[in-house]
Amino acid sequence: MDKLKILHMYPAMLDLYGDSGNVEILRYRCRMRGIETEVVKHELGDKDTDFSDVDMIYLGGGADFEQQLLADDLLGLRDNIKAAYAKGVYFLMICGGYQLMGQYYKDSNGKKIPGLGLFDYYTVASTNKRERCIGNIVVETQLDDKSYKVIGFENHGGQTTNVKHPFGKVLAGNGNEFASSTEGYTEKNVTATYLHGPLLSKNPKLADHIISYCMTRKTGEKYIPEPINDKLESDCRKQLFERLLK
Amino acid sequence: MSLKNTLTIWFGKLMVKTLHLLGRDAGNAPGLILWELNKDCLKAFKVDCPIIAVTGTNGKTSTTNYLSHIFESTGKKIITNKQGNNLDTGITSLLLNNCDMKGRVKADYLVLEVDESHVPVIFSKMKLETLVLLNFFRDQLDRNGEVETLILKVKKFLETYEGNVVLNADDPNVSRLGLANPKNKNIFYFSVDRYAGATDQPYEVGEGKFCPRCGEELKYDYYQYSHVGRFKCPKCGFGDVKPYITAKNVKLDVPSVEFEGEEYKISHNSIYYVYNLAAVYTAANLYNFDKKILHETFEKFEVNNGRLEKFSVDGSELLVNLAKNPVGANMTLRVMNEHKGAKELLFVLNDNLADGHDVSWIWDINFSVFENVTRVVTSGSRAYDIAIRIKCSGYDPDNIVVKPDLDDAMNEFFKNKGYKYAIANYTAIQPTRAAIKRYKEKVKEGGTNG
Numbered sequence: 001m002d003k004l005k006i007l008h009m010y011p012a013m014l015d016l017y018g019d020s021g022n023v024e025i026l027r028y029r030c031r032m033r034g035i036e037t038e039v040v041k042h043e044l045g046d047k048d049t050d051f052s053d054v055d056m057i058y059l060g061g062g063a064d065f066e067q068q069l070l071a072d073d074l075l076g077l078r079d080n081i082k083a084a085y086a087k088g089v090y091f092l093m094i095c096g097g098y099q100l101m102g103q104y105y106k107d108s109n110g111k112k113i114p115g116l117g118l119f120d121y122y123t124v125a126s127t128n129k130r131e132r133c134i135g136n137i138v139v140e141t142q143l144d145d146k147s148y149k150v151i152g153f154e155n156h157g158g159q160t161t162n163v164k165h166p167f168g169k170v171l172a173g174n175g176n177e178f179a180s181s182t183e184g185y186t187e188k189n190v191t192a193t194y195l196h197g198p199l200l201s202k203n204p205k206l207a208d209h210i211i212s213y214c215m216t217r218k219t220g221e222k223y224i225p226e227p228i229n230d231k232l233e234s235d236c237r238k239q240l241f242e243r244l245l246k
Numbered sequence: 247m248s249l250k251n252t253l254t255i256w257f258g259k260l261m262v263k264t265l266h267l268l269g270r271d272a273g274n275a276p277g278l279i280l281w282e283l284n285k286d287c288l289k290a291f292k293v294d295c296p297i298i299a300v301t302g303t304n305g306k307t308s309t310t311n312y313l314s315h316i317f318e319s320t321g322k323k324i325i326t327n328k329q330g331n332n333l334d335t336g337i338t339s340l341l342l343n344n345c346d347m348k349g350r351v352k353a354d355y356l357v358l359e360v361d362e363s364h365v366p367v368i369f370s371k372m373k374l375e376t377l378v379l380l381n382f383f384r385d386q387l388d389r390n391g392e393v394e395t396l397i398l399k400v401k402k403f404l405e406t407y408e409g410n411v412v413l414n415a416d417d418p419n420v421s422r423l424g425l426a427n428p429k430n431k432n433i434f435y436f437s438v439d440r441y442a443g444a445t446d447q448p449y450e451v452g453e454g455k456f457c458p459r460c461g462e463e464l465k466y467d468y469y470q471y472s473h474v475g476r477f478k479c480p481k482c483g484f485g486d487v488k489p490y491i492t493a494k495n496v497k498l499d500v501p502s503v504e505f506e507g508e509e510y511k512i513s514h515n516s517i518y519y520v521y522n523l524a525a526v527y528t529a530a531n532l533y534n535f536d537k538k539i540l541h542e543t544f545e546k547f548e549v550n551n552g553r554l555e556k557f558s559v560d561g562s563e564l565l566v567n568l569a570k571n572p573v574g575a576n577m578t579l580r581v582m583n584e585h586k587g588a589k590e591l592l593f594v595l596n597d598n599l600a601d602g603h604d605v606s607w608i609w610d611i612n613f614s615v616f617e618n619v620t621r622v623v624t625s626g627s628r629a630y631d632i633a634i635r636i637k638c639s640g641y642d643p644d645n646i647v648v649k650p651d652l653d654d655a656m657n658e659f660f661k662n663k664g665y666k667y668a669i670a671n672y673t674a675i676q677p678t679r680a681a682i683k684r685y686k687e688k689v690k691e692g693g694t695n696g
Contacts, residue, residue, distance in 0.1 A: 012455060017607075018609030018610050019606075019609075020609070020610075021606070021609030021635075021638070024638055024639070028638045028640065031640075063392050065392075065394070134603070134604075135603060153603070153604045153605075153606060155604060196604065196606045198606055201606075201631070202634070231643065232633045232634050232637055232643055232646065232648065233630075233634055236631060236633075239630055239650075
């Protein structure tokens with residue numbers, strides 16, 4: 001049986017809003033399809049993390065303090081990460097993880113943290129620490145050319161601009177900036193977003209989209225995940241759409 | 247008394263009287279208005295008795311209730327905010343309700359539960375004799391900011407404070423505060439010896455991973471729960487303190503615990519409850535109470551009010567506990583697992599302002615520990631979120647029933663008889679208790695229970 005290998009970057013530091021739940025959800029949904037998963041971790045200071053054979057790289061969100069601490073470590077991995085990206089490894093990045101892959105992040109104290117520069121966008125946080133985009137959010141994204149509404153919770157001071165391919169259109173909430181029309185960043189093998197919740201908990205189709213991408217890339221055959229019992233998820237989505245999209 | 251202070255008190259008393267005449271509860275509103283009018287309104291009160299305050303993320307209400315009960319048992323007059331109301335405004339209202347027209351507060355002791363972030367603002371204006379610090383965990387992040395911000399606020403206050411500080415030696419986030427003012431000689435650490443359920447590896451998500459003094463990763467001999475346990479910094483030695491009181495021989499199966507060579511029977515079988523008792527014992531020790539009162543309190547006193555509260559409902563035994571953060575919920579799951587037989591769980595999750603609108607904290611709850619849980623019922627405004635969370639931990643979704651309405655949830659939950667556990671978050675706990683009582687009434691009246 002094929003085994004999906006997920007590289008979880010800085011799980012001890014980038015784990016502010018239950019974001020590690022995304023990994024748990026991916027593993028759960030793989031398990032239900034008989035796909036084995038293996039999670040390898042890269043923590044601050046690890047020297048021998050193997051990037052070569054992973055199927056997916058995951059980064060969660062963290063506070064300003066943690067982002068500063070790990071910025072140097074992350075920059076040291078630039079070549080490995082760029083190579084993985086070029087090979088088509090899937091990148092799922094939330095909040096702080098999203099910001100760190102851009103050009104730079106200027107935090108609420110005005111301190112500039114260099115990003116990995118994988119993408120063109122950059123982020124500047126308001127120096128007023130109380131000015132944050134906080135609340136439930138719904139965005140409409142495209143999964144294999146079908147539109148899909150994604151529900152989550154945003155909580156960020158950073159305002160991200162110069163985003164070439166947004167993850168989705170904002171239907172309720174703020175998005176990349178205050179009252180923005182767009183949210184996140186996407187490419188065929190990238191989902192970068194501010195959405196916590198965790199992201200995949202209420203958006204099972206997005207989770208399956210990622211699993212399908214990884215399995216198809218791994219096996220060379222189009223992978224179509226079998227449906228599983230997602231009644232709770234669909235009832236939850238119905239309830240929240242009624243509440244948030246009125 | 248200055249004219250401003252006199253007017254502050256008169257106006258405040260007038261508000262309280264008016265609210266009472268209208269049949270309203272003077273909970274928070276008078277304090278809120280007074281703070282709007284006069285930022286120094288707390289200074290208008292004359293409090294001559296000692297003040298004991300309890301703060302920390304989890305266990306404030308229980309610890310405050312225990313201490314109040316002990317002080318009251320000796321015939322002392324105490325004033326306390328038993329029901330919470332632990333912000334600056336709530337405490338102002340409490341004092342207004344209990345002072346005369348000159349602002350004099352007549353009591354032997356004030357025993358107060360105080361929100362972590364409000365400790366500095368309140369006690370820069372009133373003299374505090376003893377501060378009890380229980381623990382710091384992640385809690386309602388979108389409302390409170392990060393844990394570190396809160397700790398630094400309390401630390402700043404302690405830097406110039408010279409009164410008694412009762413500190414949890416086993417929580418690095420709390421223990422570090424014993425170093426805030428090197429001149430303060432009144433530092434009293436409490437600790438709990440390793441109990442049978444302690445683990446060598448962390449079992450639940452924790453907060454204190456790195457040494458607050460030098461940044462080195464802390465080394466743990468064992469974890470009691472979350473990041474609470476025996477730790478030490480391998481580089482600078484942080485954590486190596488001599489506790490004033492150590493709870494020994496924790497036996498959750500009895501349940502009992504030993505303080506200073508004496509065995510105490512206790513009424514609940516949870517390690518986090520033992521930590522609360524260790525804090526209570528340490529604080530009480532500073533006031534030289536007869537040990538008989540402590541024995542009786544530990545064995546018989548119940549806070550109820552949704553804190554490990556027991557109900558007998560229509561042939562079922564139910565334990566209800568408040569959990570407003572992952573650690574609180576994990577603790578309740580551990581209590582649940584102490585019961586080895588089959589049981590059912592009700593989880594009520596709301597996302598109101600006081601809960602924090604973000605419910606993603608439920609993903610930090612470790613549901614993989616479920617043992618012999620035959621069914622789960624979920625309720626509250628985020629009933630589906632918690633159901634999904636439990637499902638993705640590997641629990642069979644066919645055994646999860648979602649009933650957002652609380653009365654529907656009770657009908658479902660009590661359909662089968664047996665052992666039951668309920669977890670409810672902050673704004674859910676009182677409505678949950680009320681719904682349980684409504685259900686009990688309905689059954690008593692011979693109504694159907696379907």
